[in-house]
Amino acid sequence: MKSRIDTRKFNCVSRRELLKLAPVVALGAFAIPKLQKPLLRAGLGFSDWASAKLFRSGHLAPTFVDSELTPFNRFPINDYDVDDPEIDFDRWTLTVTGAVQRPGDYTLAQIQALPKVRQNTRHVCVEGWDVIGRFGGVRLSDFLKTIGADPGARFITVECADDYYESLDIATALHPQTLLCYEMYDAPLTREHGAPLRLNIPTKVGYKQAKYLTDLKVTDVLEKVGYWEDQGYAEFYGL
Amino acid sequence: MSTQTIVIENTKTGEVTEAVYEHPFVVRFCHWLNAVSLFVMVGSGLQIFRAFPSFGAKIPQKDLLHWPKAFAIGGWLGGALQWHLTFMWIYIGTGLLYLGYQVFSGNYKQVLFAPRDIPGVWPMIRHYFLFAPKPPVREAYNPLQKHAYTSAVALGVLSVATGFAVWKPVQFSWLAWMMGGFHLARLWHFLIMWAMLALVFGHLVMVVLHGWNNFVSMLTGWKKDPEYISK
Numbered sequence: 062m063k064s065r066i067d068t069r070k071f072n073c074v075s076r077r078e079l080l081k082l083a084p085v086v087a088l089g090a091f092a093i094p095k096l097q098k099p100l101l102r103a104g105l106g107f108s109d110w111a112s113a114k115l116f117r118s119g120h121l122a123p124t125f126v127d128s129e130l131t132p133f134n135r136f137p138i139n140d141y142d143v144d145d146p147e148i149d150f151d152r153w154t155l156t157v158t159g160a161v162q163r164p165g166d167y168t169l170a171q172i173q174a175l176p177k178v179r180q181n182t183r184h185v186c187v188e189g190w191d192v193i194g195r196f197g198g199v200r201l202s203d204f205l206k207t208i209g210a211d212p213g214a215r216f217i218t219v220e221c222a223d224d225y226y227e228s229l230d231i232a233t234a235l236h237p238q239t240l241l242c243y244e245m246y247d248a249p250l251t252r253e254h255g256a257p258l259r260l261n262i263p264t265k266v267g268y269k270q271a272k273y274l275t276d277l278k279v280t281d282v283l284e285k286v287g288y289w290e291d292q293g294y295a296e297f298y299g300l
Numbered sequence: 301m302s303t304q305t306i307v308i309e310n311t312k313t314g315e316v317t318e319a320v321y322e323h324p325f326v327v328r329f330c331h332w333l334n335a336v337s338l339f340v341m342v343g344s345g346l347q348i349f350r351a352f353p354s355f356g357a358k359i360p361q362k363d364l365l366h367w368p369k370a371f372a373i374g375g376w377l378g379g380a381l382q383w384h385l386t387f388m389w390i391y392i393g394t395g396l397l398y399l400g401y402q403v404f405s406g407n408y409k410q411v412l413f414a415p416r417d418i419p420g421v422w423p424m425i426r427h428y429f430l431f432a433p434k435p436p437v438r439e440a441y442n443p444l445q446k447h448a449y450t451s452a453v454a455l456g457v458l459s460v461a462t463g464f465a466v467w468k469p470v471q472f473s474w475l476a477w478m479m480g481g482f483h484l485a486r487l488w489h490f491l492i493m494w495a496m497l498a499l500v501f502g503h504l505v506m507v508v509l510h511g512w513n514n515f516v517s518m519l520t521g522w523k524k525d526p527e528y529i530s531k
Contacts, residue, residue, distance in 0.1 A: 104386020189352035
């Protein structure tokens with residue numbers, strides 16, 4: 062049962078079908094300079110929201126046997142400014158502020174008094190390379206208990222000796238593999254790798270794992286997110 | 301599923317042509333949406349690749365190729381990631397809409413490559429590449445076409461799976477493990493992109509060879525003077 066129509070009517074039908082595709086043209090909004098930035102921000106924000114949803118507190122990052130470790134001299138040294146911000150180790154303390162019961166300056170010895178954890182985990186850089194390293198330190202969750210952090214707080218922020226700064230969602234901060242790290246490959250952190258104290262977070266991308274820590278704050282509000290995040294990188298970037 | 305066919309009569313000349321409604325709206329909609337998002341995903345993906353153009357160690361780093369910035373999207377790594385992490389949702393959404401439609405409408409039957417299509421593959425290859433005579437047209441899509449469009453869907457699924465293994469190697473550690481770990485998952489993700497680009501290239505060659513009416517049918521759904529009309 063084939064219906065017959067004339068050319069004009071057929072063109073009319075065709076045009077109508079073509080116009081139905083108009084919503085695809087809406088993607089052209091991404092090409093408009095004024096709209097591009099907010100649209101991409103929204104897209105990245107959605108990805109961050111999904112990342113936070115996908116994060117599972119009890120799910121551990123894969124760990125590796127010693128033979129799978131990347132040799133220490135092939136563990137890249139990444140910084141945004143200087144390899145060595147020339148910290149005076151004798152006078153160094155971690156300054157704790159914010160929603161905590163026991164704020165103040167904590168020495169490395171005080172931090173090292175907490176139970177020690179060692180783990181062989183993968184370090185993934187946003188650029189795409191990855192290495193497997195051996196890290197030692199104390200659980201950030203143990204340290205947060207020590208300082209009496211408000212269990213309802215939303216974020217941890219850190220400041221670094223090289224003016225780098227970062228922030229961490231509380232769920233990741235409390236993850237059992239999130240460390241205040243003072244050792245790599247069973248030796249004290251070298252200056253280039255963030256001595257005397259850095260973050261080691263196997264559930265996060267590399268740029269979240271700040272080095273040369275000097276300040277730690279427990280807070281509900283983020284005035285700034287992180288050095289790279291504030292230039293357009295993802296805020297959550299959980300692996 | 302019966303395909304709609306109409307007869308078009310030119311009122312001036314009395315000439316008569318047939319047209320068949322070959323591509324349902326959802327298929328056309330997904331096709332063009334996917335064309336845009338695939339373009340953005342490849343362009344931004346190549347800019348991301350530029351940040352570490354290697355699949356080996358970081359130290360010492362041996363670059364695989366230096367992709368020109370002019371053929372990439374995003375300008376820098378952070379910008380490219382914004383494009384990639386935005387359009388991946390459009391890409392995934394389009395894929396789900398397409399697959400959902402194909403399954404629920406039954407339209408997949410005319411395009412899904414099935415075991416019974418295997419015998420027809422070689423004669424089509426001989427026709428396309430070795431100038432053998434064209435096998436008789438018995439369906440809307442020939443066995444090689446079905447193979448191509450089914451492969452496209454498979455590559456789409458694999459691109460998303462490898463992408464998730466690269467994006468979330470911890471939360472989807474089982475997925476990354478299946479691909480040989482994060483490091484290799486990144487390589488698979490890259491190789492699947494090239495497989496897709498090869499498919500797109502072949503697709504575009506065929507589009508050019510099959511002429512205007514065939515191209516228009518992906519816009520309006522209607523194909524004039526079709527090779528095959530369902531009874």
